[in-house]
Amino acid sequence: xEYDSNLTVDNLNAASGKSDEAWLIxxxxxxxxxxxxxxxxxxxxxFTGNRYQTxxxxxxxxxxxxxxxxxxxxxFTLGASYHFSHATLDSDPFLDYARTSVFIGxxxxxxxxxxxxxxxxxxxxxxxxxxxxxxxxxTGEAYLFFNDAHSHVLLGVDGDRxxxxxxxxxxxxxxxxxxxxxxxxxxxxRNRFSLGWRFEKRDYxxxxxxxxxxxxxxxxFNPFASPTTxxxxxxxAETASVFQAGWTVDLSSIFSLExxxxxxxxxxxxxxxxxxxTVASVTLKAGF
Numbered sequence: 001x002e003y004d005s006n007l008t009v010d011n012l013n014a015a016s017g018k019s020d021e022a023w024l025i026x027x028x029x030x031x032x033x034x035x036x037x038x039x040x041x042x043x044x045x046x047f048t049g050n051r052y053q054t055x056x057x058x059x060x061x062x063x064x065x066x067x068x069x070x071x072x073x074x075x076f077t078l079g080a081s082y083h084f085s086h087a088t089l090d091s092d093p094f095l096d097y098a099r100t101s102v103f104i105g106x107x108x109x110x111x112x113x114x115x116x117x118x119x120x121x122x123x124x125x126x127x128x129x130x131x132x133x134x135x136x137x138x139t140g141e142a143y144l145f146f147n148d149a150h151s152h153v154l155l156g157v158d159g160d161r162x163x164x165x166x167x168x169x170x171x172x173x174x175x176x177x178x179x180x181x182x183x184x185x186x187x188x189x190r191n192r193f194s195l196g197w198r199f200e201k202r203d204y205x206x207x208x209x210x211x212x213x214x215x216x217x218x219x220x221f222n223p224f225a226s227p228t229t230x231x232x233x234x235x236x237a238e239t240a241s242v243f244q245a246g247w248t249v250d251l252s253s254i255f256s257l258e259x260x261x262x263x264x265x266x267x268x269x270x271x272x273x274x275x276x277x278t279v280a281s282v283t284l285k286a287g288f
Contacts, residue, residue, distance in 0.1 A: 001023060002022045005278040006278075007019070016055075025048070026047060027047050030042065031043045039072075041068070045064065046064045058090070060089055067081065070103075101119040103115060114140075116139065119137040121135035129165055131165070132164065135161065142156075154179040156178070159172075159175075169204075174200065174201050175200035177198050179196035197242070198241070199240070236268075239266070244261070254286050258285060262280075
């Protein structure tokens with residue numbers, strides 16, 4: 001079960017101001033093959049969805065296919081991965097997203113693991129071709145282990161350059177991530193606690209748009225007052241700061257209970273579009 005204080009749709013940069021509760025559903029399957037001591041191949045499929053009690057126009061399903069192959073060259077691992085997701089909104093096709101990445105990782109000491117990757121991504125919207133985009137991305141991560149590996153800190157940075165069909169949606173993204181995870185046995189049950197923070201800034205260029213630009217026909221957002229308008233946009237920037245806390249307890253060898261709480265602060269180019277968002281959820285999971 002999940003409570004959302006401000007319903008939004010990812011990738012649309014808008015908040016509804018409405019709150020609701022949703023049932024969460026999900027399932028997945030993973031397979032791993034190790035053709036030798038150093039190589040690995042992972043395949044996976046997952047399905048997640050939510051069903052809101054009042055505003056079912058925000059109901060969303062996501063189908064995700066993933067594949068990863070890697071080889072341990074000692075002292076580093078080199079590999080590649082591919083992810084493809086198909087999302088629906090209110091049972092209608094909404095977004096297809098593909099990501100191909102090449103990564104390298106190394107355990108540089110007993111308690112420090114470093115990983116970096118470069119990615120090529122593609123977004124294809126069903127009803128908003130102006131937002132379709134090709135994205136070039138880079139990611140760097142550091143895992144710092146301590147307390148006999150029962151605890152670790154994750155520090156990450158991401159950078160994206162997004163080239164959309166309409167210049168209005170071209171942007172550059174920088175994201176910083178941090179997370180503290182601690183695992184402990186309490187009363188014979190494994191407990192995992194986490195605290196995280198994410199900050200991201202997305203910068204848009206100032207562009208001159210005419211009625212022939214794809215953004216003029218975007219049914220999700222039309223910046224034109226009339227079909228013959230020429231619009232000069234200004235530099236735009238959007239920022240998000242999100243704090244997260246989680247607790248997972250293993251009830252048995254099969255079942256676990258997961259609780260999550262997040263508080264986000266979102267700032268848009270126009271002050272009237274700033275908003276806050278609180279999401280709290282409780283999920284019962286089963287793993288076989």
